[in-house]
Amino acid sequence: MSAHGVPPSATVTIRPATEADLEAITRIYNDAGVGTTASYDLEPVSVDERREWLERHTSSNHPVLVAVADGEVLGFAGYGSFRDKAGYGQTVEHSVYVADGARALGVGRMLMLALIDRARGDGIHVMVGVLDADNDASVAFHRKLGFVEVGRMPQVGRKFDRWLDALLMQLTFPADGNELRTQ
Numbered sequence: 001m002s003a004h005g006v007p008p009s010a011t012v013t014i015r016p017a018t019e020a021d022l023e024a025i026t027r028i029y030n031d032a033g034v035g036t037t038a039s040y041d042l043e044p045v046s047v048d049e050r051r052e053w054l055e056r057h058t059s060s061n062h063p064v065l066v067a068v069a070d071g072e073v074l075g076f077a078g079y080g081s082f083r084d085k086a087g088y089g090q091t092v093e094h095s096v097y098v099a100d101g102a103r104a105l106g107v108g109r110m111l112m113l114a115l116i117d118r119a120r121g122d123g124i125h126v127m128v129g130v131l132d133a134d135n136d137a138s139v140a141f142h143r144k145l146g147f148v149e150v151g152r153m154p155q156v157g158r159k160f161d162r163w164l165d166a167l168l169m170q171l172t173f174p175a176d177g178n179e180l181r182t183q
């Protein structure tokens with residue numbers, strides 16, 4: 001059993017996030033992202049903030065998925081607009097967070113594969129991850145999923161009294177899949 005209480009044999013289900021998942025999503029995000037440099041948020045977010053975040057995604061038809069085992073949320077992933085100009089419409093920026101203790105069990109991969117499937121179905125051409133350049137686990141994780149490093153922005157973040165470099169990693173879907181939905 002992992003530190004998070006996930007038995008190795010537990011069946012993990014990926015499904016769209018609901019209001020009932022918000023407390024777990026908030027806790028995971030605050031632990032995994034705000035207490036580290038994985039996210040450049042400086043203060044813990046509230047459940048209400050995450051509610052607005054979920055509503056923004058839902059109302060713009062962007063997915064937020066959760067991984068659940070034995071009724072417990074182990075992680076979440078979602079994507080939203082990369083930039084708001086219409087010409088960026090087939091590019092999205094995603095995020096993925098797995099609870100400490102539920103990592104290295106394949107949960108992040110399951111979330112991302114489901115998100116990638118959804119992106120393909122939505123006619124997305126490029127998925128972008130904006131990572132902290134020193135987040136070795138996330139860099140390795142994204143590489144494993146086929147994301148490639150396309151840019152590094154030195155010192156665009158500041159947290160814990162130091163400058164942070166952002167690393168841009170992207171997954172570009174083959175033109176074939178994209179052309180199915182290109183007008």
Ligand SMILES: CC(C)(COP(=O)(O)OP(=O)(O)OC[C@H]1O[C@@H](n2cnc3c(N)ncnc32)[C@H](O)[C@@H]1OP(=O)(O)O)[C@@H](O)C(=O)NCCC(=O)NCCS
Nearest residue numbers: 032038097098103104105106107108109137138140141144
């Ligand atoms: C990055 C993160 C989402 C990965 O999720 P995970 O469930 O632990 O990853 P998985 O078990 O699905 O791993 C999939 C692959 O990623 C790679 N990987 C994952 N964690 C890794 C690590 N710590 N070091 C090296 N490679 C790693 C491995 O290649 C792994 O494949 P393998 O099991 O065949 O070796 C998770 O570590 C996390 O939530 N971290 C904190 C928050 C964060 O950094 N989020 C990303 C913000 S950009």
